[in-house]
Amino acid sequence: NAGVTQTPKFRVLKTGQSMTLLCAQDMNHEYMYWYRQDPGMGLRLIHYSVGEGTTAKGEVPDGYNVSRLKKQNFLLGLESAAPSQTSVYFCASSLGLAIDEQYFGPGTRLTVT
Amino acid sequence: SQKIEQNSEALNIQEGKTATLTCNYTNYSPAYLQWYRQDPGRGPVFLLLIRENEKEKRKERLKVTFDTTLKQSLFHITASQPADSATYLCALRLTGGSYIPTFGRGTSLIVHP
Numbered sequence: 001n002a003g004v005t006q007t008p009k010f011r012v013l014k015t016g017q018s019m020t021l022l023c024a025q026d027m028n029h030e031y032m033y034w035y036r037q038d039p040g041m042g043l044r045l046i047h048y049s050v051g052e053g054t055t056a057k058g059e060v061p062d063g064y065n066v067s068r069l070k071k072q073n074f075l076l077g078l079e080s081a082a083p084s085q086t087s088v089y090f091c092a093s094s095l096g097l098a099i100d101e102q103y104f105g106p107g108t109r110l111t112v113t
Numbered sequence: 114s115q116k117i118e119q120n121s122e123a124l125n126i127q128e129g130k131t132a133t134l135t136c137n138y139t140n141y142s143p144a145y146l147q148w149y150r151q152d153p154g155r156g157p158v159f160l161l162l163i164r165e166n167e168k169e170k171r172k173e174r175l176k177v178t179f180d181t182t183l184k185q186s187l188f189h190i191t192a193s194q195p196a197d198s199a200t201y202l203c204a205l206r207l208t209g210g211s212y213i214p215t216f217g218r219g220t221s222l223i224v225h226p
Contacts, residue, residue, distance in 0.1 A: 004156075033214075040121075042218035043157070043202070058213065090156050101147065102204075102214065104156030 001026050004105035006091050012111045013081045021076040021108050023091030029103070030096035032074040033058075034066060036087040037107075043090065049074055081112045116140065119203060119217040126193055127225050134188040134220050136203035141215075143205040146179055146186050151200045151219065160201075161188075193224045 007022045023032065033048040045058030049068040063085060065077045074093075078085060088109050092102040118137040126132050136146070144165050149157035163170045163179045163186065170177045176189040190197050200219040 035216075040218065043216040045213060045215075048213065092156070101159035101162065102149075102157075104158070107154070107156055 003027065004091055004093055004103050006089075006105040006108050008108060009106065010109050012113065013078075014113055015082060017081050018077070018079050019081065019110075020078075021089055021091075021110075023074045023076070023093075023105060024072055025074075025091075025093040025103070026072065027093065027095075027103065028071070029093035030071075031094045031100075032068065033092045033094075033102065034064070034074065034076045035090045035092065036060065036085075037090060038087050046076065046089075081110075083112045086110060086112045117203065117205060117215060117217040119201075119220045121218065121220070123221040123223055125223045125225065128194060130193055132190040132193045132197065132222055132224070134201050134222065136186040136188070136217055138184050138205060141184070141205055142181075145206040146177075147204045147206070147214075148175075148177055148186075148188050149202040149204060149216075151202060157202055190222070193222075195224045195226050198222055198224050 004025045030051050034046040035043045037043050044060045046064050047058050047066040049055050052071040055066045067075045088107050090107050091105040094100040094102045116139045147162045148160045150160055151157040161172055161177045163177045174191045178187045200221045202219040203217045204214045206214055
């Protein structure tokens with residue numbers, strides 16, 4: 001099993017450009033999450049999904065959109081990138097219960113200039 | 114407001130000693146508390162989970178305690194090794210079926226040979 005994979009690993013965008021980050025998991029997990037991690041701020045939840053076709057807002061959803069068209073994939077979109085969105089983005093998945101551990105991907109380092 | 118606090122200062126210890134990391138929280142009634150390890154440039158990796166009705170949990174050289182009266186969890190690594198050097202994150206899961214995990218900012222542990 002590959003676990004949780006993220007594409008791309010690195011990306012540099014100019015202000016105003018758009019992009020999509022792809023997260024894929026092969027563990028048949030129901031729940032998937034997108035986080036951003038900034039120095040001194042820890043992991044902050046952007047959006048999450050409790051199943052195929054569902055999405056919900058997390059702590060810092062502004063400027064991002066998500067889609068979960070297939071159970072194994074969770075896409076994070078930036079429609080108009082801003083320098084404040086420079087961060088490391090992590091995707092995670094969990095089996096389906098609140099108790100369940102999260103499995104994280106390797107991260108995507110995004111720089112917006 | 115709800116808050117999770119982990120010591121922002123790095124913990125430096127000598128190899129062979131016991132490392133103790135602290136996770137304090139306010140205004141939560143967590144059902145579960147999880148501890149993760151994060152190495153530089155990588156996603157967090159799950160280590161241990163402890164439930165609100167458990168006082169202590171052990172796994173090999175790791176031990177976690179959970180005091181809901183003090184609103185505190187302690188994470189211990191006995192016989193620490195340089196390979197234990199990493200950032201350790203605590204995460205709370207609330208009662209009531211909330212699937213939104215909340216992470217602390219993490220504490221860096223440095224084990225000197």
